[in-house]
Amino acid sequence: MRRVFPAWAVPVIAILVLQTTTSFLTRLIPIAFPAMMEPLGWDGSWIGYLTAATTIGALFILIVGTTLIRQIGGIRAVQLGLLIGAASVVLFFFPSLILALIASFMIGLSYGTASPAGSEVLQRFSPPESRNLVFSIKQAGVPLGGVIAGLAIPPLIDIAGWRIALLVAALLVVVTTCLTWRLHGRVDEPAARAKTYTWPNRHTIRNLGIPLKALARGPGLPKLATVGFLLATTQSCWFTFMVIYLVDDLHYSLSLAGVVFAIMQAAGVAGRIALGWFADRIGSAPLTLTITAVGSALTTLLLGFSTEAWPLWAMILLSAAAGATAASWNGVQIAEVARRSPPELVGETAAGSSIVVYLANMVAPVAFAAFVAITGRFDHAFVAIAVFSLLSIVFLIGLDGKEIKVGENA
Numbered sequence: 001m002r003r004v005f006p007a008w009a010v011p012v013i014a015i016l017v018l019q020t021t022t023s024f025l026t027r028l029i030p031i032a033f034p035a036m037m038e039p040l041g042w043d044g045s046w047i048g049y050l051t052a053a054t055t056i057g058a059l060f061i062l063i064v065g066t067t068l069i070r071q072i073g074g075i076r077a078v079q080l081g082l083l084i085g086a087a088s089v090v091l092f093f094f095p096s097l098i099l100a101l102i103a104s105f106m107i108g109l110s111y112g113t114a115s116p117a118g119s120e121v122l123q124r125f126s127p128p129e130s131r132n133l134v135f136s137i138k139q140a141g142v143p144l145g146g147v148i149a150g151l152a153i154p155p156l157i158d159i160a161g162w163r164i165a166l167l168v169a170a171l172l173v174v175v176t177t178c179l180t181w182r183l184h185g186r187v188d189e190p191a192a193r194a195k196t197y198t199w200p201n202r203h204t205i206r207n208l209g210i211p212l213k214a215l216a217r218g219p220g221l222p223k224l225a226t227v228g229f230l231l232a233t234t235q236s237c238w239f240t241f242m243v244i245y246l247v248d249d250l251h252y253s254l255s256l257a258g259v260v261f262a263i264m265q266a267a268g269v270a271g272r273i274a275l276g277w278f279a280d281r282i283g284s285a286p287l288t289l290t291i292t293a294v295g296s297a298l299t300t301l302l303l304g305f306s307t308e309a310w311p312l313w314a315m316i317l318l319s320a321a322a323g324a325t326a327a328s329w330n331g332v333q334i335a336e337v338a339r340r341s342p343p344e345l346v347g348e349t350a351a352g353s354s355i356v357v358y359l360a361n362m363v364a365p366v367a368f369a370a371f372v373a374i375t376g377r378f379d380h381a382f383v384a385i386a387v388f389s390l391l392s393i394v395f396l397i398g399l400d401g402k403e404i405k406v407g408e409n410a
Contacts, residue, residue, distance in 0.1 A: 012134055014183045015118045016141045018078045021176045022110045023145025025085050026054055028169050029092065029104065030240050031153045031261065034247045034254050035162040040095045044244050048369025051240045053101040055362035057108020062116065062211065062351045062358065070347055074117030079177050081110030086173040089166050112358070119338055119350035135338065136276025136331030143268025143327055146239070150262030154255040211352035218340040221349060223395045224333060225356040227289060230392035231329050232360035234296050237385050238264070238303075238326050240365045242319075245378045250308050250315075260319050267323025272331045274324070285336035286399040292332075293396070295325030296389035304383035326389070364388075 029036075033047045061069075061081065069077040088106035091099040118138050127134070149169070156165035215221040242264070246257035279288040299322040306315065334350065341349040364385065371381045 010183070011121050011124075012137055014075060014180060015121055015138045016144075017176065017180055018075070018082070019114050019118060019138055019141030020145045020148070021082055021141075021173055022078065022085075022114045023142040024149050024169070025082065025107055025145070025173050026111050027146045027149035027239070028089070028153060028166060029054075029107075031149050031243050031258055032157060032162050032165060034244055034257070035157045036092070039162075042097070043373070044248055045369040045372045046097070047240060047244055048365035048372075049097075050100055050104045051236070051365040052362045053104035054108035054111065055236075055358045055365075057105035058112030059108075059355060059358045059362065060105075061109045061112035062355050069113055069117050070120070074113075074121045075180070075183050077113040077117045078110060079181060081113045082173055082177045085110040086170040086177075089170040092166060093163055112354070115334065115354040116347050116351040119334060120347040122338075133273070133276040133280050135335035136272045136279075139276075139331035139334060140269045140272040142330065143265035143272065143323060146265030147262045147269065150243075150258045150265055154258035158255060211348050211355055213352075214341075214345045214348035215352040215356075217342050217345055218337075218349060220399050221337060221340055221353070223399055224337055224340070225353045226395045227293075227392045228330075228333050228353055228357040229360045230388045230395070231289075231293060231296060231326075231333070232357040233364040233388040234300050234385050235326050235329075236361040236364045237368050237382065238300070238322060241368060241372075241378065241381075242303075245303075245382075246315075249378050250306065250310075256312075260315055263316055264319035264323040264327060267320040268327035269323075271324035271328030275328050276331050276335070279332045279335070284400055285332050285339075286396045288332050289329055289336075290393055290396045292325050292329040293389045293392045295321065296329070297386045299326055300382055300386035300389065304379045304381075304386065306379070 029050055030047055033042075033050075034044075036042065037044060072080075085107040088103040091103035091106075119135075122134055122138055153165055153169065156168060160168075215225055243254075243257045243261050246252040246260060247254055252260070275288055275292060279285045282288070299318060302318055303322070306318070334353070337349055337353045338346050368381050368385065371384070372378055375381075
């Protein structure tokens with residue numbers, strides 16, 4: 001019987017659903033935080049520290065768990081991380097910053113598995129001529145999760161309070177994970193379906209540098225990782241502080257701020273897919289990333305210059321433009337890392353590149369929060385981080401390399 005869908009469709013859909021769910025989980029606290037601040041007695045800038053804790057969790061699983069991810073399979077690794085993250089949401093119910101940091105760390109475990117696990121699966125299934133598009137479809141799950149969170153969480157908070165809203169969101173994560181549970185047997189490699197696994201041990205600790213060392217094995221990979229770091233610096237601050245900025249500085253309601261955030265994320269869904277298609281069409285991921293970097297810098301500068309007097313339509317347009325640029329480069333960058341990687345090291349180089357990106361996601365929100373705590377100015381902080389997007393262009397110069405075929409037939 002003739003197949004209705006190509007062989008790679010099921011893995012792509014599976015990874016997209018799980019990527020969307022992990023993103024939804026990580027967006028919960030930045031969106032709900034304005035409602036949590038007063039009852040918990042927290043300062044608005046503290047969301048930066050919680051985001052950093054989430055990133056530390058992602059870094060931990062990337063560094064320590066790369067071998068385990070390969071053993072249990074990419075699909076199963078993300079599923080287990082999601083269940084752990086959903087269970088940890090209850091720790092936010094207590095007025096303890098320590099418990100909140102632990103919960104954020106646990107949520108980061110699921111997010112950390114998504115990139116290397118997804119890259120390993122998609123590198124096996126995606127057709128080479130459409131690799132940027134396929135990887136960008138997978139990465140579109142990141143803003144798609146933000147869209148769902150931005151539209152659903154504020155109304156839930158208005159109706160039932162932030163604790164019930166978080167419980168409902170955690171339940172949604174568990175249900176979605178359970179619905180994808182059987183895909184492990186269909187998508188993950190047979191070796192990853194064994195019943196005996198090697199858990200992290202002293203040998204694992206001695207090999208913590210493997211993902212980063214793998215970046216030296218492909219042409220241009222260190223530069224691409226640096227580009228990811230710089231673009232992620234700007235992106236992470238958009239994702240972490242946009243809602244609290246709109247509520248605290250521009251005096252939006254939480255529901256309206258959630259809608260504006262969702263618009264940015266929705267534009268990111270379309271933007272990631274469009275950029276992936278564009279990179280495949282012109283045959284140059286570095287040029288695509290350069291265009292994106294310019295757009296990221298410009299939109300971030302404009303956000304820093306925004307005021308309460310701006311009409312709503314102007315902020316919506318700016319958010320959509322940021323979604324198409326500052327929030328949309330990831331799929332192209334990840335696909336280019338995979339393309340330049342030795343076939344046997346795709347998972348390791350994806351993890352190495354993700355580690356560099358997550359370092360930005362860890363450092364940038366903390367630095368941003370400290371800057372705001374000292375100056376009291378969100379707007380000046382946004383202007384400052386726009387510079388990082390522009391710096392990425394320096395590392396993209398001379399990085400075209402259309403002739404490179406490393407990993408093409410992986």
